[in-house]
Amino acid sequence: MAVRRPGGETVPVSRLKHRQLMAALLLGGGAPVPVPHLMRALWDDAPPPSADRNLKTYVHTLRGLLSPDRPRSAPIRTHGTGYLIALQPDELDLLVFRDHVRRGRRSARAGDPETACRxxxxxxxxxxxxxxxxARGSTVLDDAAGRLAEERLAAAEELAELQLGMGRHLEAVARLRPEAAAHPVNERLWEQLMRGLHLSGDRAAALRAYERLRKALAEESGLEPGEPVRELHRRIRELRELRELRVSDSASSASSAGSASSASSVGPTGPVSPADSTGSASSAGSVSSADSADSAAPAPSALTAPEPDPAGPPSPAATAPPRQLPRDLTGFVGRTEELVRLRSLLAPWDGARPHHVVxxxxxxxxxxxxxxxxTAHAVAGFFPGGQLYANLHGATPGIRRLEPLDVLGRFLRDLGTPPHAVPDDVDQAAAMWRSLLHGRRTLVVLDDVADLAQIRPLLSVPEGNAILATSRENFVLVDDCVRVPIGRLRRAEATAMFAKLVGAGRAAADVRATGRLIDLCAGLPLAVGIAGARLANRPGWAVADLVTRLEDERRRLRELEAGDVAVRSSLAVSYDLLSGGASLERTAARALRLIGMLEVADVTPYVVAALLDAPVDLAERALERLLDAHLVECDEPDRYRLHDLVRLFAREQAERTGQESSREALDRALxxxxxxxxxxxELTGYPRSTLLPDIRLxxxxxxxxxGREAQQWLDQERSNLLSAASQGMASAADRTVRLGLALVSETFWNLLYTGHRMSxxxxxxxxxxxxxxxxxxxxxxxxxYYHASALCLAYRYAEAFSHYERQLALYRELGDSxxxxxxxxxxxxxxxDLGRHGEAIAYAEAQLAxxxxxxxxxxxxxALLMIGIARRGLGQLDQALATLEEALSHLPESVHPLRYEATLREEIGKVHLDKEDPVSARACFEKGLVAARAAKMPVAEPHFLFGLARSHRLLGELDRAADYLEQTFSLCRATGNEVLEKEALEEERVVLAARGMLTASENGSTAGRAGTAG
Incomplete structure (x- = not known):
């Protein structure tokens, strides 16, 4: 242990007793630690006769180490019957650790695992x-160290569980290996490690981990692992055995097929690599769906058909099966869940026939x-009839898309049909196609399909064959078609892809820049690939250099070009198909342009209807058409959004159509x-500002x-309302600016009362x-006025005073009383608020007159409220109480009286506390809390809870006080009230100290904060 002085000098604490005293004080977390507790921390239950004197000497020595020039200013202070170290919550790692753990658990409960992990x-x-x-050596400190280790281990286990649930199996395994080694009989850790290894594709290591746990338990206690761990072990072992059997049977089947025809033998499908065979498990005994794909049934033997008729199409066995798949990408990463699902559809683990259209x-x-x-390479062994592949160029810029007859003709020739025998009629060609596939097991990959019409004649294939298609369209009208939609890559997947392209060292050299680049590419594989290719060709560039160029929205799409590959041209194909289509398609294209122009996170059909100046049902149909074309995303009903690159493209198209039409659309949306x-x-009962001239809508x-529906709408749209208001106010058009200001005016009180300070x-x-x-x-x-009110909410009173002064001057110029x-x-x-109570009374009396x-x-x-507050500040408690009670009798009846009552009750409660009347104070705070909740003022609630905590503490009801403080902390963090949170922390220390004194008098022992919090 060492002490770092204010100047940065580090001084070692060489004596054990000094280190133990420092540790005991720090474990108090800034709360007072009673002397008896410090005695036990230093000497257990056998202090020497000089213990009191020695303790004071140790305290003096530590003060000198912390502040050699001014020991009395050192943070170690005498408090009541003990000592404390005065520190802020962010100055002690233990408190910071516990705060992060609390926040992580809260995020996990709220369904936000990313934030929880962070x-x-x-x-x-x-x-x-x-x-x-x-610093160990006493029972108190040894026990405290044990509790701290348990806290850390619990956090590590929770993090591992979250990582496993999110598919971050390799990260979980890396963290779990040393933890499990350090705790050889901790079944939860070893169960998590087994799951992580299994889901990472290393079943052998998972089985070895089980054996290590079983051996350690047997040696220590003679017990076997618990049922959940045993069940997980059994499942992993069975899956491994089943896969080995599949490999053996598949090889045998392939050998049989080779002897039955001239086709080369078909080997078993190799397993997905460990990096790609990950999934998630929901319980200790469960395994992921990756197992289903990895243990798929063996492919049947190829069927032997009669000799073909020379005059007609050949039989399936007459020619070698086609092997047309393009080379698998070595840089492919991610898409684990999708791969697992696709494999299970095309190569079912139970030997069932494949799904015929995916x-x-x-x-x-x-x-x-x-x-x-x-996917096609992964399941190729299950299709001994071969694999056909065609790129239909449905969205390839500058290349004519293939017609159905083009594709049928090519495939018929590939299956051995003489060119002169290929029909020139689509229906006849489709009939021949079905005949040739009868009795085969062939995988047909139709890549880049424009729409259903392009491939409809090919879809009705005989059972046992499968169509795997890719398209920007949704294929909702295809009978018995399973759609597997894919979106952006996860951050970890996109980063891994980028690292493969530019080199792991280069990507890791600036982790923050790499993360920002992934964000700027919107997690889109094409964009990440282009960015990686550009950097790979420019070894002198750092990742941050390209990030700087991509930060400029005006050039981002231009930067995401590499040769003839570009994000803009890829998007343009889909957009051009819409803008050149039928009426609904053209409306969808226009909607895309206007959504791109509107600077909000997402839109509803009502907003798009305003943008289009069209009925809501037409706007909804246009949005659904964009969704089908995968140009918008929809994560929840009636909410549509563009990812950043599509937004930039849409904005470019909007600028080409003319700024005037875009401005008119913006006005309608505002x-x-x-x-x-x-x-x-109006529905929720919030006050409505009347400061701005009304604007015709x-x-x-x-x-x-x-009211409930209205509040839900306000909560969902809050960020959009603020973004739209800011966009309107930044406009050069007078009416647009005034509409933006009107939106600020309408949302202002909701922002204030819900505690959105920064917004x-x-x-x-x-x-x-x-x-x-x-x-x-x-x-x-x-x-x-609005800005001053917001500054007050943020406790920036001096700045607020300046704005109120300028407001006053303007209103006097205008003659507005x-x-x-x-x-x-x-x-x-x-x-x-600034403590200038005499001036406050002067201003308030002028307002009163x-x-x-x-x-x-x-x-x-x-004015009466302000005078009452000022008199309390001046210590004139009786006058303050009389003035505030007079204000209570003059509550405004016409404009939200509950809001004013709540404020008044809080101030009267504070006066009662100052007068040492906690019973009256408690009654005021209770009534004020009811009024604040009825007035929908969540920002005010923690103040009343804090007042109740103080009241109950003064009444000696420490448990109730602690309960109210917990509620105060929770609401302070929810509303971002850091100032009140610090006051509550001070109050919590007082409550803990009082609890410690009670314990000392009743039980002869006390406990510091380190033993009661966490």
Whole structure:
């Protein structure tokens, strides 16, 4: 253990007792640690007669080590009957570790495993060596070290479980190997390791792991592993034996086929490589669907047919089976789940016949062809009749797509039909096609299919044969067709692909730049491949150099070109097919252009209807057509989005059609957002701002029917509303700017009351800039008000005061008394927040007089509230209470009284606490909490919970206080209230100290924070 002084100098703590004392204080996590607990940490239950004096000496020595020039300023402080180390939560690894673990568990419960993994990885990265490794020697510290090790191990197990569930099996195995070795009889760790090895394709290692566990358990306790581990072992062993049997039988069948015809023997299909045969297991005893594909049944012997008629088509056995598959890509990575499913469809593990039509569908550049070729090679051994392949050029720029008769003719000739015998009629050719495939087991790969019409004559193949097609279309109308849609690559898969192209060392040299490049390529295999190819041809470039070029949206599509391969041309084929098609296709193409122009994350049919100036049902049909063409994505009903590269392409097309039409479409979308937000605010009971001049709306709102439905819409659309408002306010057109400002005005109170501080700050700053740019003093004054309110929510009071001052000056220039009194109220509030209570009273009294003159009751109430708060700040508690109770009797009735009641109850409760009357305070906070919840003010709830925690602590009800603090922490983090969270941490230390004193008096023992938290 060593101490690092403020200047950066590191001083070793050489004596064991000093290290033990430091460890015991740090385990308190900043909370007071009672002297009896420190005694036991140093001497167990046998302290020397001089223990008290020695402890004080050790404390003095540590203070000198921490701060040699000013020992009294060292963070070790005397507190009550103990000592504490004053530190912030982010200054102690233990607290940071526990915070990351809590956040990780919360993310896992919320269904966000990526974030959960990230938090748990951060938590575990803080560990270096054994806990308290140079400070042990007492029962207290040894026990604490054991608990810390258990905390770390639990986090490691949870991370491994998440990684296994997400398909990150190799990462899980890498983390589990050393953990399992360090804990040879921990069955959960070894079960996880077995699963990870099995799902990574290394069944032999999984079986060896079981044997190591079984041997260790037998040596230590004479017991066998538990039933879940034994069941997993049995399943893995059976699957391995079944696969070995399949290999043997398949080789035998191939040999038999070779003796029956002139065809070369067909060997067994090799297993998918370990990197690609991963899956996920849901329980200790389960195995992934990868097993089904890996243990598929052997291929039957080739059938022997009679001698062919020289005048007609040959029989299936007369010619060698075709082997037309393109070379499998050596750089192929990922798509594990899709590969498993495709193998199970085309080569069922139970020996059943293959599914006769399977379609891989996906967006342009998503890697459909590569996946089809990888799949076809994986199952080739199950099709002794051969493998036919044709690229139909359905989306190949500059190349005529093949017609059905072209494909049929080629395949008939490949199967041995003389060229002069190939029919020139599609129906006759299809009949001959079916006859030739009868009795065979042939895999037909139809790559890059434009639409169903292009391949319909080929689809009705006899049982035992299979069609594997790839297309940008969805193939929903094909009878008995199984569609396997693919999207973007996962981050890990795209990174692995990129590393294969440019070299692992180059990709790992700047991990952050590599991750950003993957994001800029939207996880699209085509884009990642082009980026990798460009860097491979430019050895002098770092990954960051290409990232810099891709960051510029105007040139990103141009940068993603390599030779004749380009993302733009790939997208253009699909777009051109739509824009040159029938009426619905042309509408879909127009919708794509306009969605690309609108800067929101996703759209609904109602928004697209506004963009198109068309009925909602037509907009929905257009979106579904885009979905069928894989130009939009739809992860949840009625929500459609573009990935970034499609958005850039769509925006290019929109710019070509003319900015005027795009601006008019943007105005219509903004009107729809404003109209629906206004309706939602009315239904949910949020206050609606009246500061802006009303703007005439021509679009109808989404038909929301209830407050619950409206709140759900607000939650779902919040980020879109803010993005659309910002886009509108940045426009050069006056009406568009005003529509953006109107949207800010409609959403403002919802943002404030739900605690979206950073969003409120950003959008209100933009609103202020927009009003100033227009030269409109009313809009500028309103912008100052909104931005000042957001700054107050973020505890930036001095900045808020400046904006209220400028707002006041503008309203006085305009002669607007209503705006003037509002500004005075804002100034009073910020003065109170800044501790300038005398100034606050002056501003509030001016607001009180002006509100009375214009008959504005809400202003009168607010002025009394501010005066009451100021008097409390000045220590005039009786006057403060009288003023606040007067305000309570003047609650405004017309405008959301619950909101004002909640605020007032909190302030009265604080006065009661200052007057040492926790019973009255508790009653105020309870009523205020009810009012805040009824007024839908989640941002206010943690303040009332904190007040209740303080009240119960003062009443001696420590368990209730601790419960309310836990709720406070939870809501502070949910609403981003870091200031209140720090206050709650201080209160928690007081509660823990009180709990420790009670324990000492009742049981003769105490416990610090390290023993009770986590």
């Amino acid at each position: 938090h748990l990885e951060h938590a575990l990265d803080l560990w270096h060596g054994e806990p308290l490794q140079d 379609a891989i569908t996906g967006a342009p550049g998503s890697g459909k062809s590569a996946l089809a070729v990888r 009107e729809a957002y404003v109209a629906t937000t206004r309706l939602a605010m 021509r679009e109808n709102p989404v038909p929301l029917a209830s 409120a700050l950003d959008v209100t700053r933009r609103a202020l800039d927009a009003g100033s740019r227009l030269g409109d003093r009313v809009l500028t004054a309103t912008g100052h 209503y705006g003037e009194q509002r500004s005075l109220g804002g100034l009073a509030q910020t003065c109170n 002006l509100s009375g003159a214009i008959g504005f009751g809400q202003g009168r109430f607010y």
